[in-house]
Amino acid sequence: MAVDEGLKIELGKQGVLVTSLQELYNWGRRNSIWPMQFGLACCAIEMIATTMARYDLARFGAEVFRPSPRQADMMIISGTVTKKMAPQVVRLYNQMAEPKYVIAMGACAISGGPFKQGYNVLKGIDRYIPVDVHIPGCPPRPEALLDAFITLQKKIDGQHLTGEGRPRHLDAEAQGEFPVPVQGEHDLEPASNPGVWTVPVVIR
Amino acid sequence: MASSPYFSLAVLFVAALCFGLTPLALAWLWAQVYSPAKPNAIKNAIYECGLESKGDAWVQFRSAYYLYAIIFLIFDVEAVFLLPFAVAFTGLGLAACLAMLVFVLLLVEGLAWAWAKGVLTWA
Structure with missing residues (x-):
């Protein structure tokens, strides 16, 4: 009604x-999305700047950076995710309590960025965990992070409590565990979580 | 009952209990109705820095650390005493100099003893 x-x-x-x-x-x-205190690379500097007085993330109720995944609602993947770091990132995401959100900040986090052709950089964290907002940029300016934040708030605002389209944390059937990749002989295994993203087949 | 001097206290006590318990009860009810718990092994892991914990937390440290720490502490305290001694050195009498010398020599003796015992050799 x-x-x-x-x-x-x-x-x-x-x-x-x-x-x-x-x-x-x-x-x-x-209005109370607490991010996890977790920086990966140079984008983290912009993330820190966003929390400071000039850009003031506190206006959106998100200044409480939590040092433990148990208390955090959102993970900002701020920087390059190396293949050595990816299992830790996925494990931390698993340890966060639902509802949880992910912002992939910067070119590296969304695709591998300038290191995409490298052997040791993950080509986008969305291979393993569901990303809610992607921000391009190298690094994105604090305004871009604020924009991603507002986008996430709009997304949360549109979520339904019941029914078919309800978010994962309200759905008893929805997948709650995201498998942590392990270091294989040449690459992380598996190369992606098929429930989240499938590696496209390259036709040569 | 209402005339009892403790009646207002009892009312406040119940109000205080409700103040604490109602949010907890509402949160529990919300979890029951809408938000199902989905625990798993990774989520319930004890260590929360992203790495998997290894081994037991009850480990023993070598006693050599303790010996180093106590020798360091003695000479640290000695340095604290030596500084005012050095500052006031020109104005000091013979008795004060002798007292300081005894103090320093006692510590040197301690060091010699530790050395002779082989404490300073890391093995």
Whole structure:
């Protein structure tokens, strides 16, 4: 039973607040996203700058960087994910409590960036964990991270509490574990998590 | 009952209990209705720095560390005493100089003893 948007505004003018459980839930969640204190490379410097007074991430309720994955809601993959670091990143993501979100910050985190042709850099963290927002840039400016943050807030705002399209943490059937890759002979094994992303077949 | 002097206290106690327990109960109810728990082995791991823990936390440290620490501490304290001694050296009498000499020699003797015992040899 949804209340008409115009009616809600009209009631608001009269001092009557009308809301639904879903709206209240999403309002609370989107305004208290605690990121994990976790920096990988140079993008982390921009991430730190975003939290400082000039860009002030605290305006969005996200200044509380948590040093433990148990207390964090969001992981900012800020920088190059090497193949040595990728298992740790995936394990930390697994250890976060639901609901959890990921922002892939910078060219390296989304695709491998300038090191894409290298042998030891993961070509995008979205091979192993579901990424909610990708930000390009090398490194992205703090404004770009703020934009990603607002995008994530909008995404959370649009999530439904029940029904088919409800997010993973509300769905008992949805996959909760993301397998941690191991160091193989030449590459990480498996090369990707098929539930998240499949490696495209290159036709030569 | 309401005339009892402790009645207001009891009311406040119940209110305080509700203040703490209601959010917990609501969170539990929310988890039951909407948000199913999905624990797994990786999520429940004890160590939370991204690496897997290895071995036992109950390990023994070598006693050699302890000996080094205690010798370091003695000479650290000695340095604290030597500094004011050096600053006031020109104005000191013979008795004060002798007292300081005894102090330093005692520590040197301790060092010689530790050396003779082979404490300073890392093995």
